[in-house]
Amino acid sequence: DQQVKQNSPSLSVQEGRISILNCDYTNSMFDYFLWYKKYPAEGPTFLISISSIKDKNEDGRFTVFLNKSAKHLSLHIVPSQPGDSAVYFCAARGRSSGDKLTFGTGTRLAVRP
Amino acid sequence: KAGVTQTPRYLIKTRGQQVTLSCSPISGHRSVSWYQQTPGQGLQFLFEYFSETQRNKGNFPGRFSGRQFSNSRSEMNVSTLELGDSALYLCASSEGAPGANVLTFGAGSRLTVL
Numbered sequence: 419d420q421q422v423k424q425n426s427p428s429l430s431v432q433e434g435r436i437s438i439l440n441c442d443y444t445n446s447m448f449d450y451f452l453w454y455k456k457y458p459a460e461g462p463t464f465l466i467s468i469s470s471i472k473d474k475n476e477d478g479r480f481t482v483f484l485n486k487s488a489k490h491l492s493l494h495i496v497p498s499q500p501g502d503s504a505v506y507f508c509a510a511r512g513r514s515s516g517d518k519l520t521f522g523t524g525t526r527l528a529v530r531p
Numbered sequence: 532k533a534g535v536t537q538t539p540r541y542l543i544k545t546r547g548q549q550v551t552l553s554c555s556p557i558s559g560h561r562s563v564s565w566y567q568q569t570p571g572q573g574l575q576f577l578f579e580y581f582s583e584t585q586r587n588k589g590n591f592p593g594r595f596s597g598r599q600f601s602n603s604r605s606e607m608n609v610s611t612l613e614l615g616d617s618a619l620y621l622c623a624s625s626e627g628a629p630g631a632n633v634l635t636f637g638a639g640s641r642l643t644v645l
Binding site: 460462 | 535564566571572573574575576579587589621623633634635636637638639
């Protein structure tokens with residue numbers, strides 16, 4: 419039962435354009451959402467997060483949008499750079515203390531120069 | 532500050548064998564989580580430890596086990612290996628109690644079962 423879904427396994431974008439990565443979740447108890455980025459041969463690194471009390475969080479070129487009614491979040495990268503090429507994982511956690519972090523299957527982003 | 536260190540980085544085993552993977556968290560971090568990454572499945576949660584106690588467990592068979600030592604270092608063990616256990620095993624640490632949102636991951640241990 420995949421509670422966090424990333425339906426696009428891959429995405430290719432031209433350098434300088436916007437990259438939009440999508441994530442859907444099924445568990446209405448999730449209230450904190452994160453994006454991690456993973457380069458080959460390295461562990462995932464934290465990128466940006468958003469609490470369920472917000473619908474947008476911005477950090478430089480990265481913006482995460484949350485639509486609670488649709489149980490959907492997205493990560494926007496503007497402008498996209500070749501160094502952004504990586505696998506991006508969406509993750510979510512519930513309200514209870516000690517809830518585990520549930521990850522999606524990942525989207526491989528390729529930014530073409 | 533040194534990051535999360537996982538050993539070994541790569542290993543090859545045959546079916547039926549067992550394997551032990553090690554994880555040294557960031558100094559001062561007391562929570563350690565383990566995840567399995569396979570193509571198409573993303574990161575699947577294995578277990579989380581805090582103060583030498585398992586605080587959370589994923590949906591894996593009993594062949595998968597772990598422990599945490601008093602210095603917060605953690606090990607996970609997989610017995611009676613199956614071909615499907617081939618994966619990247621990732622360890623992550625976090626400060627404070629379980630349930631932290633930001634995990635710091637190691638580079639992983641890539642296990643191949645032949």
